[in-house]
Amino acid sequence: MSKAQPLGGTIFTPFFMAMMVLFAISVYFLGVRFTEGMGAVANINGGYPWGIWVVYDVVIGTALACGGYALAITIYLFNKGQYHPLMRAALLASLLGYALGGIGAFIDMGRYWQFYNLLLPWHMNFNAVMLEVGLCVATYILVLVIEFAPAFLERIGATGLLKALNKVLFLFIALGILLPTMHQSSLGSFLVAMGYKVAPLWQTVYFQPVLALLTALCMGFSIVIFEASMSKVAFKLDDETHLLSKLGKIIVGILSVYLVIRFAEILMHGKFGYIFAGDKNSLLFIMETVLFIIPIVILSSQEKRNNPKVLIWAAVSMLFAGSLYRFNAFLLTYDPGPGYSYFPSVSEIMVTVGIVAFEIMAYIVLVKTLPVLHKPKHA
Amino acid sequence: MDRRSFLKGASVGAAAACVSTVAEARPNLEPAPEALGMLYDSTLCIGCKACVAACKEANNMDPVISGDDLQYDSAKDLSGDTLNVIKIYKDGTAEVKDHEENGFAFEKRSCMHCVDPGCVSVCPVTAMRRDPLTGIVTHHTDACIGCRTCMGGCPYNVPQFEYDEAFGRIHKCQMCNQAGLERISKGGMTACAEVCPTGATLFGPRTMLLEEAKRRTNLKGGDTYHYPRGDISKPESFHEKDLDANYVNHVWGETEAGGTNVLHISGVSFDKLGMPPLGDRSYASQSETLQHTIYKGMALPAVALAGLTYFVKRNKDKDGEE
């Protein structure tokens, strides 16, 4: 079995420079946000307290970062060791995705200098979904750092420490499965407290956590497929389609369960009519559903699954489906009542773009300097 | 693939799901034992906005000027600078007061002081608090992290953040009883009720206000009624008025989302006045039931973690990799 190695090579490629420019632009707008207030940069308002900084950076961003979580379940819970070669890259992407979700949450936190109140037991409100999400995500970021630490320790040759860490790593891996299960489902529970503001097709009291969790898992498997395929092209690595296509099969299973629950809930509560109401919400629902069905159709066929080009389209469709589902529920169909509307401003979007650019830069630097990916044997 | 380990892994999940079904639903909270509130009677309101000015003065907030209207506070909606506004409903020619068709009506927007407040339930750091005795919902800046979940969790979009400040705060009506003002604790009444010339905004114990509201909504057009001003438990004065239009037979806040301590009655239906579509069950009770069902006493995550650790360790050892 090949070992993970640093890829080496130049870091400052033209692509990397472009990402730096995007990041610099976001730093400027962040300066404005922290000196003149959030209103100077973002279009959030009295009726729409959460804009893309919460919904994209945190809610969608962490779901897109579920690759490490999805693979950990496959490898350790279902004992499929053959996926080990994919694990480090997935962990790194998860770590970056979650860390930047955490940064996004901090940027969006109106009174960030008091964030430590979340950690003071006498302030904690255990009824609040936000408390659980905040603490759980913060802990998971630490767990991801520890799970990824072996790559760093290998690189600096700290063999003793590596051995010691490996002895207790199973504890962190278990936590790394438990924590995302908790907060990814809770991110769905947020919607319950918002009541009528969430459109009927997206509002349900008891199924919110399971719908959020199942889609997050599928997004996790899809991002592993997506990253591995992109890295293969970008860094000329060996083809791993045989492994990835099996992940595709798992997606079909989970996604089918999701769609059954989603539609059963809609039918059960007599909300079927909203689907064909012909308004904005029905259109968004249909778009979202089509995006969910595409991966099922593609990935159900063994032949299509084994074709790397088709496989990646299925994964991309799934990533868009899960993202649109979240955008729809939290923003696009969210209606706090007359007099309020929200569309992100250019500066607000640039902050999010800059954060993503930073994530990509960090990924490139780390795979080139640390043993994360598996180089082809003949290289 | 090892079928046995798959089955065991699945059974951990199934066991977790079973534990989660035993938790009980949390019902709506009951009104506080000595709940205080206000009754806003839209038919009495003359739109003078004396309450808006008095609210700003009591709470030390600057007027909001919009357009050329430099004389008066012309805030259009609640914001980080405004805790109380009078809004207007208009239809067609807007000739007759308190009529839905070709009429107009006033509506007061300020915190409803919910019996089962969403803002309190969702705040991660207990910066929103319901007084156990009076039910007054206050905000505590020293605890607040500015996550703005309370804004989304409030059915009336009441808490407002100062988006125009580098170090913004959340603002909401605290029934004039926040630390430093404490009009109620000092035996007084709310500033808006005190200045209201017609008694459209009336202060007092929720039970008395609810009885008063029901007496009024049962009146018929043409009836004469003695309307108290100020504090219903010790009114300063009364005035007599003949009813021009019928009340809508509905006291807003008796049951909506668990009820509110600030009650509204009106001559036009409440959806016209911009009140949200609410059922009887509070979102706070639904959200907390769900949360506690999943995390009953944190036992479930602990059980799950033990199970996970066992499988991970076993599968990792067997792998012998890394």
Ligand code: SF4
């Ligand atoms: S109206 Fe809104 S801010 Fe006021 S108590 Fe109810 S939930 Fe809280």
Ligand code: SF4
């Ligand atoms: S903004 Fe402040 S008061 Fe509102 S939920 Fe967040 S911490 Fe609580």
Ligand code: SF4
């Ligand atoms: S009770 Fe006090 S803070 Fe609330 S609206 Fe009236 S005057 Fe303003």
